[in-house]
Amino acid sequence: MNEQKNLILAVALSVLVVLGYEFFYSIPQQQAEQARRLEIEAQQKAQHPAGSTAPTAPASTAAGSPGSAGVSAPGGAAPAAGVPIAPGAPTSAQRDAQLKKTKRLIVENPRVRGSISLTGARFDDLILSGYRETIDTESSNIHLLNPGGLPKSYLAEFGWVPSDAAIKVPNKDSVWTAKGGALTPESPVTLSWSNGAGLTFERVYEIDDQYLITIVQRVRNTGASSVTLFPYGLLARGGTPETLGFYILHEGLLGVFGGTLTEVDYSDIQDEGEQKIVSDGGWIGITDKYWQTALLPNQTEKYEFRFKHTIRDQDDRYQVDYLGGGRDLAPGNSIEVTNHLFAGAKEVRAIDAYEASLAAANFDLSIDFGWFYFLTKPFFYIVSWLSNYLGNFGLAILAFTILVKLVFFPLANKSYKSMAKMRALTPKLQEMREQYGDDRARLNQEMMELYKKEKVNPASGCLPIVVQIPVFFALYKVLFVNIEMRHAPFFGWIQDLSAPDPTSLFTAFGFIPWDPPQFLAIGIWPIIMGVTMWMQQRLNPQPTDPVQAKIFAFFPFFFTFLLASFPAGLVIYWAWNNTLSMAQQWVIMKRMGVK
Numbered sequence: 001m002n003e004q005k006n007l008i009l010a011v012a013l014s015v016l017v018v019l020g021y022e023f024f025y026s027i028p029q030q031q032a033e034q035a036r037r038l039e040i041e042a043q044q045k046a047q048h049p050a051g052s053t054a055p056t057a058p059a060s061t062a063a064g065s066p067g068s069a070g071v072s073a074p075g076g077a078a079p080a081a082g083v084p085i086a087p088g089a090p091t092s093a094q095r096d097a098q099l100k101k102t103k104r105l106i107v108e109n110p111r112v113r114g115s116i117s118l119t120g121a122r123f124d125d126l127i128l129s130g131y132r133e134t135i136d137t138e139s140s141n142i143h144l145l146n147p148g149g150l151p152k153s154y155l156a157e158f159g160w161v162p163s164d165a166a167i168k169v170p171n172k173d174s175v176w177t178a179k180g181g182a183l184t185p186e187s188p189v190t191l192s193w194s195n196g197a198g199l200t201f202e203r204v205y206e207i208d209d210q211y212l213i214t215i216v217q218r219v220r221n222t223g224a225s226s227v228t229l230f231p232y233g234l235l236a237r238g239g240t241p242e243t244l245g246f247y248i249l250h251e252g253l254l255g256v257f258g259g260t261l262t263e264v265d266y267s268d269i270q271d272e273g274e275q276k277i278v279s280d281g282g283w284i285g286i287t288d289k290y291w292q293t294a295l296l297p298n299q300t301e302k303y304e305f306r307f308k309h310t311i312r313d314q315d316d317r318y319q320v321d322y323l324g325g326g327r328d329l330a331p332g333n334s335i336e337v338t339n340h341l342f343a344g345a346k347e348v349r350a351i352d353a354y355e356a357s358l359a360a361a362n363f364d365l366s367i368d369f370g371w372f373y374f375l376t377k378p379f380f381y382i383v384s385w386l387s388n389y390l391g392n393f394g395l396a397i398l399a400f401t402i403l404v405k406l407v408f409f410p411l412a413n414k415s416y417k418s419m420a421k422m423r424a425l426t427p428k429l430q431e432m433r434e435q436y437g438d439d440r441a442r443l444n445q446e447m448m449e450l451y452k453k454e455k456v457n458p459a460s461g462c463l464p465i466v467v468q469i470p471v472f473f474a475l476y477k478v479l480f481v482n483i484e485m486r487h488a489p490f491f492g493w494i495q496d497l498s499a500p501d502p503t504s505l506f507t508a509f510g511f512i513p514w515d516p517p518q519f520l521a522i523g524i525w526p527i528i529m530g531v532t533m534w535m536q537q538r539l540n541p542q543p544t545d546p547v548q549a550k551i552f553a554f555f556p557f558f559f560t561f562l563l564a565s566f567p568a569g570l571v572i573y574w575a576w577n578n579t580l581s582m583a584q585q586w587v588i589m590k591r592m593g594v595k
Helices: 002-047 092-099 266-272 348-358 373-390 393-407 409-436 440-454 462-481 524-539 546-563 568-591
Strands: 104-108 112-117 122-132 141-145 154-162 177-179 189-194 199-207 212-221 227-238 252-257 260-265 274-280 283-287 291-297 302-312 315-324 327-329 334-345
Touching: 104 122, 104 199, 122 334, 141 154, 141 291, 141 334, 154 212, 154 291, 154 334, 212 227, 212 327, 227 283, 227 291, 227 334, 252 266, 252 274, 252 302, 252 315, 260 266, 266 274, 266 302, 266 315, 283 315, 291 315, 327 334, 334 348, 348 373, 373 393, 373 462, 393 409, 393 462, 393 568, 409 440, 409 568, 462 568, 524 546, 524 568, 546 568
Parallel strands: none
Antiparallel strands: 104 112, 112 122, 122 141, 122 154, 154 227, 177 189, 189 199, 199 212, 212 334, 227 315, 227 327, 252 260, 252 283, 274 302, 283 291, 291 334, 302 315
16 A cells, blocks of 8 residues: 555656646746847847848958958858848748849759859758658758748858958859859859959859869959958858757767867857867868768868857857968969868768868767767778668668677676576575664675675676676667668668657557657557566566665666657667577576576
8 A cells, every 4th residue: 555655656746847847947948048039139239230240250360360350251141130030940932932032053963952142152052862851752852051031041151351341352242153054063163253443253163972062262363452361161050950959969069170079069159159269270060960061171271260159030040160361462363272061961981081081180070979989980880781781770780789799798698697696696685684674784794695605796797787888888879870770661660760669559559549748659669678678677686675676677667768759770779689688698597597
């Protein structure tokens, strides 16, 4: 009776915790976020009244800079002041209408398609041809870049900052002239624009057959006086994108400076407003789980990199950019810089190839391989090879888990033998607990004597498991961040290993027409995982403390609910790993005569 009362009390307290979280944390947090946006926007409007342009490139501190504080990259990326943008992703109709407002240069290769606006020469339209929003073959392709003036705008811009604000350089309203047809891997395109005062600007665009665009910027001076120009590149994103919120995955702003990875969460840059880093070479970008954009300038020069956050029309704006050193341009001469833009899927082989060809240090760290990088990346290549060989990514997960088990077989044997010995002693330990009751000192003394007599070290089974933890966590990480698992089918009802199991216990697995709350979406594979976890616990020595025993007995149910929302591939891996461990443990226990 007391146990039932305790169970009811625990359920009631759990419900109170959930409701309390919603009313005392979640709702106030939303209200505070709205107040934060209004306050920041009011401050920014006071600093930059309507009609002015907020700085969009950092004040240069690079070698050769005249130190012109407050110099801004022309054009900006924020929408015009006073033009509210609706929240949410843009519709196809909104996107098409915005694209038709300017003349465009078509961009296309086997992996992407899109366009560059000839007004402002902004790369603000990119679709990933090889990836769709859902597993439905009729669903839309992934829209990575979107033009300004739309909700969730996302664009890349390159240009020059003059040392003297009186020098006219191209901005967001400048209309460029294109020489050539569509931009394809076989046909580069040149854009040109003249300031009417002796400076002619050219941009030569080249695209490879994957995700890299090369932009060569040239300026010719036919005027009568010298000028100094600073090259820049920027990425600007409107709105805070939805993130998974997992601590093992970074989504946000990032870059490598001096060979060191820097990751900045959206919430962090909201608080700080701006970060500046001066580095010899390096790269900077914005990453999602599967997609990213990155600026990779010439790696032999010094740049001032910047992460920046602003608010316009009550919407967050995020920007990453770099500013290079000043170029002195005398009359009759020309200058040239080369920029690289990565915009596409985070495919390991493609990113590794760009790291090598562009000498971009640690560009592969844009894929969040985590602390165990030295394990996760090799694991990726092995799983990828198995996937190609077996023809199914799910089978590759199962096969690689077996390989890992084989490698750790000696350590696991030692661990399970120790567990088997401890299980054999469980009845004697229980008798001691009943005999000595609350005399903890005598109980511990008798237990140590028993361990010594039976030559059992209760901690000997832990070390082999501890050694294996980084390996299994690394494999878990590979499966979590690997784009190859996205929309990869398994068997039966699992048509997307990167999505949760679509079945639900509370709809009788599809027989009851009811849409349960998310936390009740307990699919078949999470249930299988929970059962294997429970069975594995039954093979392990049970805690002598009744309270600990009840807590451990609750774990399989807890993890069943917890992992129900995880990608099916991870749940299948977990269930399969439990099954292999259980089979190995059962065999060892049988050999040792343990019931």
